Amino acid sequence: MNYRIGHGYDIHRLVPDRPLVLGGVKFDTDYGLDGHSDADCLTHAICDALLGAAGLPDIGHFFPDTDPAYKNADSQVLLRRVVAEITKLGYNISNLDATVIAEKPKLAPRLAAMKAALAKSAGLLPDEIGLKATTNEGVDDIGRGLAIAAHAVALLSRR
Numbered sequence: 377m378n379y380r381i382g383h384g385y386d387i388h389r390l391v392p393d394r395p396l397v398l399g400g401v402k403f404d405t406d407y408g409l410d411g412h413s414d415a416d417c418l419t420h421a422i423c424d425a426l427l428g429a430a431g432l433p434d435i436g437h438f439f440p441d442t443d444p445a446y447k448n449a450d451s452q453v454l455l456r457r458v459v460a461e462i463t464k465l466g467y468n469i470s471n472l473d474a475t476v477i478a479e480k481p482k483l484a485p486r487l488a489a490m491k492a493a494l495a496k497s498a499g500l501l502p503d504e505i506g507l508k509a510t511t512n513e514g515v516d517d518i519g520r521g522l523a524i525a526a527h528a529v530a531l532l533s534r535r
């Protein structure tokens with residue numbers, strides 16, 4: 377068995393009057409992440425971890441933020457496309473693990489829903505995805521609630 381590990385990181389600024397979507401789950405807030413797509417930084421970090429593990433170029437290569445096709449795009453659609461790309465190369469996803477760094481909103485009550493949405497898009501079982509949330513302890517712009525960041529790792533296997 378050939379194993380490949382990948383890492384992904386993403387950050388987006390929080391702005392008023394944008395929908396907040398993380399891990400494919402919409403939150404009931406009056407602020408959201410700014411970006412060309414739905415700006416779901418958790419899903420973007422997972423996409424980059426998967427692409428990195430497969431030795432493919434990053435998410436910006438596949439879904440350029442200059443392409444109107446991806447304006448307000450649902451990042452679960454992007455994740456499904458990424459999974460199709462790595463599947464074409466013969467890889468299976470063994471597991472994903474991710475951490476979201478956010479001062480607000482409280483993510484813990486929605487972690488199970490986020491896992492379920494990501495599992496559906498990635499073709500995994502929810503227990504094949506690790507998902508944690510932490511704050512930035514008031515440090516830097518993330519700690520002041522001005523941005524949300526996410527880290528992810530992915531393990532791929534190929535016979």
Ligand code: MG
Nearest residue numbers: 386415417420
């Ligand atoms: Mg992004």
